[in-house]
Amino acid sequence: MTPLDYEYLRKLLKERSGLDLSxxxxxxxxxxxxxxxxxxxxxxxxxxxxxxxxxxxxxxSDVVExxxxxxTFFFRDKIPFDHLKEAVLPALAQARAARRSLxxxxxxxxxxxxxxxxxxxxxxxxxxxxxxxxEIVATDLSxxxxxxxxxxxxxxxxxxxxxxxxxxxxxxxxxxELWQLNADIRGMVQHRQLxxxxxxxxxxxxxxxxxxxxxxxxxxDTKAGIFAKIARMLEPDGVLALGxxxxxxxxxxxFRPYPDRRGLYQPSTASVARAGGAPHVLKAVASxxx
Amino acid sequence: MRTCLVVDDSSVIRKVARRILEGxxxxxxxxxxxxxxxxxxxRGLPDAVLLDWNMPVMDGxxxxxxxxxxxxxxxxxxxxxxxxxxxxxxxRALHAGANEYIMKPFDKDIVTAKFQEVxxx
Numbered sequence: 001m002t003p004l005d006y007e008y009l010r011k012l013l014k015e016r017s018g019l020d021l022s023x024x025x026x027x028x029x030x031x032x033x034x035x036x037x038x039x040x041x042x043x044x045x046x047x048x049x050x051x052x053x054x055x056x057x058x059x060x061s062d063v064v065e066x067x068x069x070x071x072t073f074f075f076r077d078k079i080p081f082d083h084l085k086e087a088v089l090p091a092l093a094q095a096r097a098a099r100r101s102l103x104x105x106x107x108x109x110x111x112x113x114x115x116x117x118x119x120x121x122x123x124x125x126x127x128x129x130x131x132x133x134x135e136i137v138a139t140d141l142s143x144x145x146x147x148x149x150x151x152x153x154x155x156x157x158x159x160x161x162x163x164x165x166x167x168x169x170x171x172x173x174x175x176x177e178l179w180q181l182n183a184d185i186r187g188m189v190q191h192r193q194l195x196x197x198x199x200x201x202x203x204x205x206x207x208x209x210x211x212x213x214x215x216x217x218x219x220x221d222t223k224a225g226i227f228a229k230i231a232r233m234l235e236p237d238g239v240l241a242l243g244x245x246x247x248x249x250x251x252x253x254x255f256r257p258y259p260d261r262r263g264l265y266q267p268s269t270a271s272v273a274r275a276g277g278a279p280h281v282l283k284a285v286a287s288x289x290x
Numbered sequence: 291m292r293t294c295l296v297v298d299d300s301s302v303i304r305k306v307a308r309r310i311l312e313g314x315x316x317x318x319x320x321x322x323x324x325x326x327x328x329x330x331x332x333r334g335l336p337d338a339v340l341l342d343w344n345m346p347v348m349d350g351x352x353x354x355x356x357x358x359x360x361x362x363x364x365x366x367x368x369x370x371x372x373x374x375x376x377x378x379x380x381x382r383a384l385h386a387g388a389n390e391y392i393m394k395p396f397d398k399d400i401v402t403a404k405f406q407e408v409x410x411x
Binding site: 073156165166169 | 377391407
């Protein structure tokens with residue numbers, strides 16, 4: 001791959017997905033795009049770039065998908081889900097007792113392991129949310145991963161990474177070599193294609209937003225812009241979960257780290273004041289955390 | 291250092307499991323069938339058992355029953371690791387007292403995830 005080809009791809013990916021590749025990521029581009037070039041009957045990345053310059057739209061989408069799709073697994077990092085189970089959901093059950101509805105958004109849901117982990121968790125907490133309207137909205141840039149997610153079919157390897165065996169037996173059905181999530185769990189998750197760089201307001205507001213391991217690929221300005229949009233979509237007493245290696249520090253003042261709950265963030269006092277809300281859930285979560 | 295008893299009639303599987311588990315800071319004891327594994331447990335209970343199902347002399351299911359009936363035999367975390375990959379076998383193993391279940395083939399990520407799940411890591 002020539003430096004010029006790499007620059008072209010960097011610019012294209014930045015414009016289309018916000019993906020911010022540093023100058024030393026040629027290996028990543030090659031590892032993802034050489035297989036794509038072969039599948040498209042092209043000789044390699046130089047020919048792929050020529051086709052892209054010619055305006056081959058389906059190929060452009062394939063390139064963006066290949067570069068933005070990342071491996072995930074059930075209950076990834078475990079801790080955010082422990083927080084959800086032990087503190088956030090019990091607090092929300094209390095705070096939303098009158099309206100009996102809950103909205104959760106997985107902003108980069110990939111092949112579905114994250115939203116389905118939350119769905120199974122909610123199912124395990126039926127006693128708290130019986131009769132509630134619970135919505136889990138799963139969005140991703142890639143239509144291909146959303147289709148896989150919708151099918152709810154996972155390989156033997158995928159169901160063994162992070163998923164307790166008791167949950168596999170309880171919520172999945174064996175389909176030959178694969179395992180399929182049962183219809184009741186699949187039905188708890190709505191799938192929508194979404195580019196985080198675009199307007200997000202049509203999604204409405206949420207009580208919990210999972211936006212994990214996606215912002216790390218964006219530059220600081222893009223991150224700040226997405227955080228500003230998310231802040232407007234999160235209830236004043238809502239909770240934002242970021243990836244283990246991610247933080248708001250130095251990027252936005254709209255959120256602050258939640259004490260003693262690593263990876264969780266809450267709207268800052270200033271942003272809550274602007275929104276005219278009061279952080280009931282956060283008080284309850286704080287109480288549960290103590 | 292915690293101990294893990296690896297029970298499998300395949301020396302290749304025992305070797306692969308040993309390499310993975312030593313990387314996770316376990317001291318490994320090996321046994322090639324359920325009967326030999328039971329002898330090891332009578333001398334001293336391990337913290338964990340990685341257990342195959344189909345083995346000569348005494349299979350994994352029978353070993354598990356014997357282990358759980360021993361004094362203190364409810365303590366070791368038992369993770370089945372087997373090619374018996376259907377729901378009926380999994381349910382039977384859990385009912386007999388297994389803590390987790392790995393379906394072969396496996397890799398380091400799966401072993402790590404399952405040992406984390408039962409609180410061994």
